[in-house]
Amino acid sequence: MSDIPVSTPINPMLGDNMQQATLDDRNNIPNAGHGGHTVIEEATQDKVKATEKNKTVGKPLCDNPKIEVRDVSVFYGEKQAVFGVDLDIAKNEVIAMIGPSGCGKSTFLRCLNRMNDTVDTCRVEGSITLEGQDIYAPKLDVVPLRAKVGMVFQKPNPFPKSIYENVIYGPKIHGLASRRSEMDEIVETSLRKAGLWEEVKDRLHQPGTGLSGGQQQRLCIARTIAVSPEVILMDEPCSALDPIATAKIEELIAELSQNYTIAIVTHSMQQAARVSNRTAYFHLGKLIEVNDTQLVFTNPDHELTEAYITGRFG
Numbered sequence: 001m002s003d004i005p006v007s008t009p010i011n012p013m014l015g016d017n018m019q020q021a022t023l024d025d026r027n028n029i030p031n032a033g034h035g036g037h038t039v040i041e042e043a044t045q046d047k048v049k050a051t052e053k054n055k056t057v058g059k060p061l062c063d064n065p066k067i068e069v070r071d072v073s074v075f076y077g078e079k080q081a082v083f084g085v086d087l088d089i090a091k092n093e094v095i096a097m098i099g100p101s102g103c104g105k106s107t108f109l110r111c112l113n114r115m116n117d118t119v120d121t122c123r124v125e126g127s128i129t130l131e132g133q134d135i136y137a138p139k140l141d142v143v144p145l146r147a148k149v150g151m152v153f154q155k156p157n158p159f160p161k162s163i164y165e166n167v168i169y170g171p172k173i174h175g176l177a178s179r180r181s182e183m184d185e186i187v188e189t190s191l192r193k194a195g196l197w198e199e200v201k202d203r204l205h206q207p208g209t210g211l212s213g214g215q216q217q218r219l220c221i222a223r224t225i226a227v228s229p230e231v232i233l234m235d236e237p238c239s240a241l242d243p244i245a246t247a248k249i250e251e252l253i254a255e256l257s258q259n260y261t262i263a264i265v266t267h268s269m270q271q272a273a274r275v276s277n278r279t280a281y282f283h284l285g286k287l288i289e290v291n292d293t294q295l296v297f298t299n300p301d302h303e304l305t306e307a308y309i310t311g312r313f314g
């Protein structure tokens, strides 16, 4: 990893004031009256500094990983979006990915089921294995891979078909069900697991697009579950939902984690704190810190993580 420039504007999407928000801004935090040091300065003095050359701090690796990511970099044309990421994701773990807008969270998440293949200019370097199998092996068929590693997007995107057809679409293409009774069972089980069955069991043949936003997102989760995935990737799955629908999805994530491995990108630190076991903090395309979620939000090891979680940028 190269140095991370401390004076780089953190988020080009923000206004002028915020563009000036750099790590140096801690000097503007009011003096707490302890011998000229601010509270934040005292709290951060044992942190890994942004200027130090180092690999990801904390616990990016684990025993018996489900997914192993090694030295992964991603480029869009000439522009590099992700820099040399090493990360293990454990079986039945929920890992949250956080960081300022544009730091590469979605790009990285999409590497895990080769969704970036759909972007012409995108190139992925390094290695990613799923239970030891190289998912970038030239002969690997991405269709079954994307069933094994399913994805739920920011905006619920049901097909313009019935609720039933939305759920059974994947199993049909993957040849998981052909008899009506098998299909009925998959539809019911998937909708139950997604916490939607009771709300839709009497309207299975009505359009999926007629559901509320939160119901549509649970339908998309049911559709993902229907093909028996091992890993579920979620890219800001609640950002278009109200707090009640969000709470339902969060409960669902907790339940699903008993059977699936889940990687979730979220802009909500509260959500990351509520749903995940470990949290990964990205900054300008680099994986800065991965640690137990509680630690990340109470006493992170890296000063960049601390600056983000205390709201000083992002």
Ligand SMILES: Nc1ncnc2c1ncn2[C@@H]1O[C@H](COP(=O)(O)OP(=O)(O)OP(=O)(O)O)[C@@H](O)[C@H]1O
Pocket: 076, 081, 099, 100, 101, 102, 103, 104, 105, 106, 107, 108, 119, 121
């Ligand atoms: N299809 C694309 N073509 C070119 N550049 C892209 C493409 N998608 C993303 N990028 C660039 O890659 C970098 C990382 O983007 P990415 O969408 O992964 O960030 P993010 O952390 O998910 O941001 P956000 O929180 O806003 O969703 C950004 O600089 C972005 O402009």
Ligand SMILES: [Mg+2]
Pocket: 105, 106, 107, 235, 265
């Ligand atoms: Mg994103």
